[in-house]
Amino acid sequence: xxxxxxxxxxxxxxxxxxxxxxxxxxxxxxxxxxxxxxxxxxxxxxxxxxxxxxxxxxxxxxxxxxxxxxxxxxxxxxxxxxxxxxxxxxxxxxxxxxxxxxxxxxxxxxxxxxxxxxxxxxxxxxxxxxxxxxxxxxxxxxxxxxxxxxxxxxxxxxxx
Amino acid sequence: xxxxxxxxxxxxxxxxxxxxxxxxxxxxxxxxxxxxxxxxxxxxxxxxxxxxxxxxxxxxxxxxxxxxxxxxxxxxxxxxxxxxxxxxxxxxxxxxxxxxxxxxxxxxxxxxxxxxxxxxxxxxxxxxxxxxxxxxxxxxxxxxxxxxxxxxxxxxxxxxxxxxxxxxxxxxxxxxxxxxxxxxxxxxxxxxxxxxxxxxxxxxxxxxxxxxxxxxxxxxxxxxxxxxxxxxxxxxxxxxxxxxxxxxxxxxxxxxxxxxxxxxxxxxxxxxxxxxxxxxxxxxxxxxxxxxxxxxxxxxxxxxxxxxxxxxxxxxxxxxxxxxxxxxxxxxxxxxxxxxxxxxxxxxxxxxxxxxxxxxxxxxxxxxxxxxxxxxxxxxxxxxxxxxxxxxxxxxxxxxxxxxxxxxxxxxxxxxxxxxxxxxxxxxxxxxx
Numbered sequence: 226x227x228x229x230x231x232x233x234x235x236x237x238x239x240x241x242x243x244x245x246x247x248x249x250x251x252x253x254x255x256x257x258x259x260x261x262x263x264x265x266x267x268x269x270x271x272x273x274x275x276x277x278x279x280x281x282x283x284x285x286x287x288x289x290x291x292x293x294x295x296x297x298x299x300x301x302x303x304x305x306x307x308x309x310x311x312x313x314x315x316x317x318x319x320x321x322x323x324x325x326x327x328x329x330x331x332x333x334x335x336x337x338x339x340x341x342x343x344x345x346x347x348x349x350x351x352x353x354x355x356x357x358x359x360x361x362x363x364x365x366x367x368x369x370x371x372x373x374x375x376x377x378x379x380x381x382x383x384x385x
Numbered sequence: 386x387x388x389x390x391x392x393x394x395x396x397x398x399x400x401x402x403x404x405x406x407x408x409x410x411x412x413x414x415x416x417x418x419x420x421x422x423x424x425x426x427x428x429x430x431x432x433x434x435x436x437x438x439x440x441x442x443x444x445x446x447x448x449x450x451x452x453x454x455x456x457x458x459x460x461x462x463x464x465x466x467x468x469x470x471x472x473x474x475x476x477x478x479x480x481x482x483x484x485x486x487x488x489x490x491x492x493x494x495x496x497x498x499x500x501x502x503x504x505x506x507x508x509x510x511x512x513x514x515x516x517x518x519x520x521x522x523x524x525x526x527x528x529x530x531x532x533x534x535x536x537x538x539x540x541x542x543x544x545x546x547x548x549x550x551x552x553x554x555x556x557x558x559x560x561x562x563x564x565x566x567x568x569x570x571x572x573x574x575x576x577x578x579x580x581x582x583x584x585x586x587x588x589x590x591x592x593x594x595x596x597x598x599x600x601x602x603x604x605x606x607x608x609x610x611x612x613x614x615x616x617x618x619x620x621x622x623x624x625x626x627x628x629x630x631x632x633x634x635x636x637x638x639x640x641x642x643x644x645x646x647x648x649x650x651x652x653x654x655x656x657x658x659x660x661x662x663x664x665x666x667x668x669x670x671x672x673x674x675x676x677x678x679x680x681x682x683x684x685x686x687x688x689x690x691x692x693x694x695x696x697x698x699x700x701x702x703x704x705x706x707x708x709x710x711x712x713x714x715x716x717x718x719x720x721x722x723x724x725x726x727x728x729x730x731x732x733x734x735x736x737x738x739x740x741x742x743x744x745x746x747x748x749x750x751x752x753x754x755x756x757x758x759x760x761x762x763x764x765x766x767x768x769x770x771x772x773x774x775x776x777x778x779x780x781x782x783x784x785x786x787x788x789x790x791x792x793x794x795x796x797x798x799x800x801x802x803x804x805x806x807x808x809x810x811x812x813x814x815x816x817x818x
Binding site: 316351 | 389476479510517518519520521553555558559576578635637638642643711717721729733735
């Protein structure tokens, strides 16, 4: 597989970060950074990462299936993650989640027909004092309301 | 930068640079006594550094509250193996968002804490494990690390002291379990985050099979001030047996949620009513969880005389935990709260230990049924019994973390479970606008 020069530079740095003989340690960050570029963890990507860190594809697959951020299929270009855990729920995060589903007409881990927006109900994202919170890809949105979410979704539709 | 309006009731030690526009830069850090603790430590023996940390009464800020100096003293300094410093930045305990604020506002404070730990145990490399969702903080940290290398605060012969240290960030990829120290080490090594059996403890066999110091972000962030101003000064801020301050996350139904630095032993009532501005919409307090979702809940009546320190919380059969205070007003449905917490633990159980994997799943099913009005009276005791049977029967504390809040909610709010009986839908639903 070929990756962007930036991703290759990151891989090089990662592979030099761990003690000799411990290349496997780079696996999880490599998978996540590669997913950001490729869109999902494809079979080809698993083979590639396995080769680079010196383990079998099965060993990579075993790891991929464990971590909730690593996904085997593509989601929307903008992945909207709504936290409904306790601190967010107390400030109506659960109602915000229902609102998002209704508004987009899709359910958990589903993508809009144009492939642009997907949604996921997520566990605590560490924004408890700014609840309810939403993350779009890696970007945090704090103190959300249904109206603010509508605006956010509108912005995402207009984005390139 | 992520920082709420400070409260005049705060004691700002770790957060002393918050609000400075250049708080995250090397120049801003050096201008405000940055790296002074490291320079002082570099002139001390490793044993003296550990003694200074012991004198501070600093206890681990991740949740377990283990004395930090004592933990460091377990590392076999004479071992021929390399030693590692690992930072637990996998902040995922519901209600907790303090490590995020610490890294974003003052990343060099964390680097300095790590360097001092390195001096104390003769380690020359460290890893900062940051949860995958906090991608921007990995960027903040990488930038600070690059600046520190550039300024001679990392790398070879740091500031002419003869001490070498390399520091790296490492991203997680979504797993609460990886906040548990042994699962974190597995994850750092490129594996599924499954807990390890102990002993051996990480101090002896940790990262890559080598002796390792593993502490929470906030714990390391407290260390520069301890070395700079002395362990005794830090200890004096708190109460006997737990020194210093605590980054306290006020969440839920308070008027002024935020992350506030409060001295250990701060009165719980004052924390909610004055720091947090009281309960929003003029409502009354029903309950609060003092330190993240895994701690037993306290009722409004139990607030009386409670102080935010390890001993006061232990006396009330709960814990100071991770610093995540979850405040619930009088309209909160405690069955719904118990259900939401259990849904989380069922999702996050790594599946390694059967009591946790099966217990959390069944409790989720029973609580879901109960909240929807399909529960029967015998379910109430069943929930408590199931939870009690998970206690102490797992490799790591996730099973206990799921059981403890559940047991406390059933015991303290039994009436609310009774109110859900006989096919009645949740009597609290729709009470809040």
